[in-house]
Amino acid sequence: MFIATNRFKVKHGSETEFERVWRERDTYIAAVPGFVAFDLCRGAEKEDHTLYISHTVWASKADFEAWTKSEAFRLAHRDAGSSSNRVNYIGGPEFEGFESVLSLTPGEKAA
Template sequence: MFIAMNRFKVKLGSEAEFERVWRERDSHLTTVPGFVTFNLLKGPQKEEYTLYSSHTEWGSRADFEAWTKSEQFRAAHASAGTNKVNYIGPPEFEGFESIITLTNTDKAA
């Protein structure tokens, strides 16, 4: 499994618009091979911004990389930069290979 995350520092007062943009966008993720799940996470509020992270799980790093080169990726990001959200800096990408995974079904009977 591969986890891809982007961290966003959203200026205070722009949180509702940021969340609206993500809620209303057509991500095309469910049509991409290897896609597992997506979460938009809201983190702590700092002095100048609220921290958010987009979190996607993929079957493999290769699945994620194929997504970034796909027509679906271009379509999902076509309107990036046209919204009214104020950011502090660009998104910060972080990619992780899963080493250990535990699930609720792993509990002993």
């Protein structure tokens, strides 16, 4: 399993618009091979921003990398930065990728 995240530092007062953009956009991701799940998460409020992460789960790192080179990825990101998607950020998104080394479901114990 591979988990891909992007951190966003959203300036105070832009949180509602940031969430609207994500809620209303077409991600084109649901039918992509290897896609498992997506979450947009709101984190801590700092002095000048609220932290968010987008969090996707993939069957493998190769599936995630194929998504980043796909037409679906291009379509999902084509309006980024457009005037209809203006959000006040501090810096750009910060990507982090993680390969799972241990995964448990309810009732399982680590081996």
